[in-house]
């Protein structure tokens with residue numbers, strides 16, 4: 257038997273109603289906040305992610321689904337299934353010259369992403385993200401807008417008490433000072449760091465702080481190292497930006513904690529970074545990750561444009577929310593006269609009523625049994641009803657049955 261690939265999942269049956277509900281909430285909350293939907297392709301040129309996400313990240317180094325296409329003809333190209341969507345949205349923003357419109361330009365998306373990671377609870381190889389990206393605003397109002405939109409979305413799903421963790425990485429200059437200090441203090445310990453950290457030490461030392469290796473974590477706990485990690489490297493302008501964001505969040509009563517170890521796993525961030533976590537998720541605790549990426553548009557060939565956004569892991573949201581019971585179909589037409597039943601079904605569907613009938617032409621009692629499982633009402637269309645032109649409507653939760661004289665009256669149910 258051919259089975260679904262490791263780290264991928266069929267989503268169907270009981271789960272679909274909850275998925276649809278999560279999607280509808282995303283759509284409503286994001287659109288209410290002025291974000292427009294954007295659908296970018298599932299695959300992009302590999303170079304987009306190498307440059308956009310960064311070639312020192314785990315995503316680019318270990319986790320991309322990359323393959324060559326076009327070899328048989330000519331122009332062999334390397335393409336990659338998108339591991340995230342910020343780079344794709346930025347590519348689209350540049351390609352369609354969206355910076356010509358007056359800022360902010362605000363987009364939301366919902367769709368599958370692909371990372372070749374070791375599957376475990378809350379971590380898949382194909383997963384879904386719901387996210388937003390906001391372009392053109394440097395001020396902390398934009399960071400606030402994005403964070404409040406994430407919080408509002410979670411609230412709409414009944415998830416009001418998750419922890420928002422916040423940090424600032426500063427501008428490239430602050431980030432550089434931070435990187436250099438970390439390199440300096442860790443230099444004598446380099447031999448004892450894990451292989452990943454040795455690589456990060458050269459390519460992106462900030463990512464060392466994110467290491468989950470117990471041995472590395474012990475090293476970071478040493479007093480003299482901790483002091484350097486927790487020291488502030490933020491310049492006045494970046495501090496002001498961060499203070500302003502905190503002030504707005506306080507005004508809006510959004511609870512957050514400052515996590516100075518929060519550096520995020522993608523290279524493009526500067527200044528604000530944030531994650532929203534739930535302990536209920538275990539080791540993969542982040543439902544949401546985001547932050548500011550003021551340099552990315554320019555780095556990918558556009559004009560310098562500040563930007564900020566987030567993405568939520570939909571599978572992780574799914575495990576946290578109360579599940580939605582699939583709603584029943586409005587009507588089930590029960591009849592031995594298939595032709596008349598089909599005609600009525602068609603008319604009801606044309607009037608936007610969800611309606612089913614028995615495709616197997618089974619006996620009345622069997623049809624009624626099926627109806628009571630999946631429908632709110634059974635419309636009984638027996639010989640008498642057809643001849644005298646009325647409907648018998650049975651409420652399948654109360655068992656009450658009524659005579660209905662016209663089609664319009666039926667539509668009221």
Ligand code: HAM
Nearest residue numbers: 340342379380383542543544545546547565566567569
């Ligand atoms: P990220 O932190 O890599 O950020 O992913 C965002 C969220 O996607 C995570 O918090 C998690 O909930 C979910 N996620 C990531 N990997 C997996 C996986 N393998 N299985 C299940 N869920 C997963 C980004 O992707 C950035 N593009 C976010 C962003 C948008 N920053 C600015 N704008």
